[in-house]
Amino acid sequence: MRGIASFLAGAWIVTASLTGATAASLGLASSNGSIAGRGAPHYVQNNAAPGRRSALHKYPQAEGPAKVYLLRGFLNVFSLGMDDLAAKLEADGISATVTNHADADVIASQIVTAYTSGDHGPIILVGHSLGADAIVEVADAVARYNIPIALLVLFDGTESHQIPANVANAINYTKHFMITPAIGSSGQVSNVDFSSDASIDHLSIDRNLSLQTQTVNYILQVASAVQREPVSRRR
Numbered sequence: 001m002r003g004i005a006s007f008l009a010g011a012w013i014v015t016a017s018l019t020g021a022t023a024a025s026l027g028l029a030s031s032n033g034s035i036a037g038r039g040a041p042h043y044v045q046n047n048a049a050p051g052r053r054s055a056l057h058k059y060p061q062a063e064g065p066a067k068v069y070l071l072r073g074f075l076n077v078f079s080l081g082m083d084d085l086a087a088k089l090e091a092d093g094i095s096a097t098v099t100n101h102a103d104a105d106v107i108a109s110q111i112v113t114a115y116t117s118g119d120h121g122p123i124i125l126v127g128h129s130l131g132a133d134a135i136v137e138v139a140d141a142v143a144r145y146n147i148p149i150a151l152l153v154l155f156d157g158t159e160s161h162q163i164p165a166n167v168a169n170a171i172n173y174t175k176h177f178m179i180t181p182a183i184g185s186s187g188q189v190s191n192v193d194f195s196s197d198a199s200i201d202h203l204s205i206d207r208n209l210s211l212q213t214q215t216v217n218y219i220l221q222v223a224s225a226v227q228r229e230p231v232s233r234r235r
Contacts, residue, residue: 125149
């Protein structure tokens with residue numbers, strides 16, 4: 001079990017390979033290759049444990065409340081983990097919208113409208129299965145308007161993706177397909193590989209409580225990074 005970090009196209013890519021009976025029983029190596037401590041289970045490459053926030057790339061244009069868009073997969077019946085995540089986020093005071101992958105164009109349009117109207121809070125996209133594929137499409141669409149995306153979280157998309165340069169952080173919980181940064185990207189792209197873990201499958205990965213907890217922690221970290229006016233300028 002190792003964490004492997006390398007530079008590709010100017011962006012960090014980290015791949016963590018997971019094996020074992022269940023995700024909850026595993027520790028995961030940190031990004032520098034050292035084995036993470038066993039005191040709490042670890043699920044991502046940068047030594048993060050549920051309940052403790054881990055380092056994401058700094059989001060440079062956080063000016064307002066965070067907005068989270070969660071996209072379900074096929075027929076809205078196999079991605080109910082997105083609804084669970086939305087409920088947890090709403091309980092923490094984070095605005096969360098849940099919809100189907102087929103509404104990707106609608107979500108992209110909403111993001112563009114809000115951003116061009118002056119709403120520059122951090123944008124976070126989460127998706128499962130076809131919804132994971134769709135959030136990359138949304139990020140691509142809004143990149144044409146120079147709109148930054150603070151965080152993408154993919155739960156086992158159905159194909160490989162290149163993550164556009166407007167994405168600061170992308171995390172891919174996957175059984176099959178990896179993500180890579182597009183040329184010129186300086187964002188952090190992380191693959192967490194569950195291909196060897198028989199206890200997690202495509203239909204259950206989005207409902208894994210440990211991964212949900214980790215995802216909520218990432219989102220809370222982004223949401224708490226809102227830039228504030230320096231004290232000396234406040235009246």
